[in-house]
Amino acid sequence: PAVNINVKKGRPAAQLHDWAAERAPKLNIPVTALEAYGYAARVAEVVNPNCRLSWTTLAGIGMVESHHGTYRGSTIAPNGDVDPPIRGVVLDGTNGNLRIPDTDKGALDGDATMDRAMGPMQFIPETWRLYGVDANNDGVADPDNIDDAALSAAGYLCFRGKDLATARGWMEALRAYNFSDQYARTVRDWATAYAAGRSL
Numbered sequence: 001p002a003v004n005i006n007v008k009k010g011r012p013a014a015q016l017h018d019w020a021a022e023r024a025p026k027l028n029i030p031v032t033a034l035e036a037y038g039y040a041a042r043v044a045e046v047v048n049p050n051c052r053l054s055w056t057t058l059a060g061i062g063m064v065e066s067h068h069g070t071y072r073g074s075t076i077a078p079n080g081d082v083d084p085p086i087r088g089v090v091l092d093g094t095n096g097n098l099r100i101p102d103t104d105k106g107a108l109d110g111d112a113t114m115d116r117a118m119g120p121m122q123f124i125p126e127t128w129r130l131y132g133v134d135a136n137n138d139g140v141a142d143p144d145n146i147d148d149a150a151l152s153a154a155g156y157l158c159f160r161g162k163d164l165a166t167a168r169g170w171m172e173a174l175r176a177y178n179f180s181d182q183y184a185r186t187v188r189d190w191a192t193a194y195a196a197g198r199s200l
Contacts, residue, residue, distance in 0.1 A: 011079060011136045013039035013147050028199040029059060032076045033068040033120070033146050038149040041136065044158055049159035058150050058157075060191035061177065062120060066187040067122035067147050071142035076120075080136045080147040088117030091124070100124060106141065119143035121153045131156040155175075 003015050013035040020034035027034065034055075041055035062068045068129040069075075076082055092114045093099030099114075104125035107114030115124050123132065123143050131139040135151035142148050157164060161173025174184040193200045 004037060005039075005043045005046050007137065009137060011147065013136065015039070015079070016042075018024070020135040023197070026197055027059070027194055028062065029063075029068050029194075032078065032080060033062060033150075034059070035148040036080060036133070036135070036146040037062065040154040041145065043135075043151060048158045051161070052163055053154055053158055054164070054191070054195070056191040056194040057164065057170070057187070058153060059194050060187035060189075061153060061174075062146075062150070063190045064183065064186050065082050065117075065122040066120040078145055079138065080145045082120050082144050082146060085144040086119055086122075087111075088122055090109055090114045090116055100126075104129070119149045120146050121149035123152065125150065127156065128152065131159070 005012065005198040007015070016035045016038045017031070020031045020038060024031045024034050037055040037058040040058055041053055044051050044053045051126050066086050069086070071086050074084055074086055087109060089097060089099040090111060091098050101114060102112055103115055108125045108128060109116040109118050117124050118128065128143050131157065132143060132148065132152045134141045134148055136145055136147040157173040157177065160176035161169040164173055171184060172189055190200055
């Protein structure tokens with residue numbers, strides 16, 4: 001679908017409403033989340049055409065990380081805000097998790113001792129500081145907003161993977177996002193299903 005990435009007012013991802021509403025029921029993805037993934041992929045295509053990021057990769061990550069912003073009863077508002085905010089486990093090095101001492105004094109993730117992943121795409125505060133962008137035109141880069149999180153994920157994946165249409169580029173991007181081959185395989189399985197027009 002044709003998408004204007006330079007919308008000055010309102011939520012740019014809403015341009016994809018018809019496209020998303022038609023597909024969302026079969027994919028079992030909230031319409032607002034699907035709009036966000038589609039818009040982020042379109043922006044990446046315009047801003048960084050060599051990246052070749054597909055919306056299905058973003059949707060695969062969104063499913064694995066937060067069930068598209070609906071984990072533990074969270075819901076997505078029409079402006080993309082996820083409420084209540086989704087926070088990952090304390091990253092203290094236990095249970096196979098990375099140990100990441102606090103980087104934001106708890107300002108973003110609510111934990112002043114250790115970092116925690118935040119929002120529907122599960123960014124850690126330091127990565128959000130580097131890659132977080134405002135995608136819904138509200139003037140704030142918010143990790144708890146599906147539009148902002150999806151577009152920020154697109155930028156991060158493109159930066160880390162370079163060309164995501166190659167197996168190597170795609171794996172490098174996913175490993176940067178979460179250093180686990182099992183994680184990458186699970187995202188791939190979801191993305192492949194979404195590309196085929198279905199849910200797993």
